[in-house]
Amino acid sequence: MDIKKVRTDWKGDPIYSGDEIITNVGPEGDTIKDDPKEIRKYILEELSGVAVVAND
Numbered sequence: 001m002d003i004k005k006v007r008t009d010w011k012g013d014p015i016y017s018g019d020e021i022i023t024n025v026g027p028e029g030d031t032i033k034d035d036p037k038e039i040r041k042y043i044l045e046e047l048s049g050v051a052v053v054a055n056d
Contacts, residue, residue, distance in 0.1 A: 009033060010042060 005014045007021075010030035015021055020034035024041065032042050 007031060009038075010046060 003016050006017050007015050008013050022034050023031050032038050
């Protein structure tokens with residue numbers, strides 16, 4: 001199985017085939033790695049100041 005770069009994440013870092021990802025995140029439809037540290041960093045850096053609304 002060849003491992004190759006398939007896209008870049010929200011920071012411009014490479015994402016390789018086989019990496020678990022989450023797509024269409026945030027208002028700009030970013031891609032992030034499915035890793036709790038990455039998700040937390042994305043929320044703190046990219047979504048600070050963005051309101052989150054949920055309907056019951």
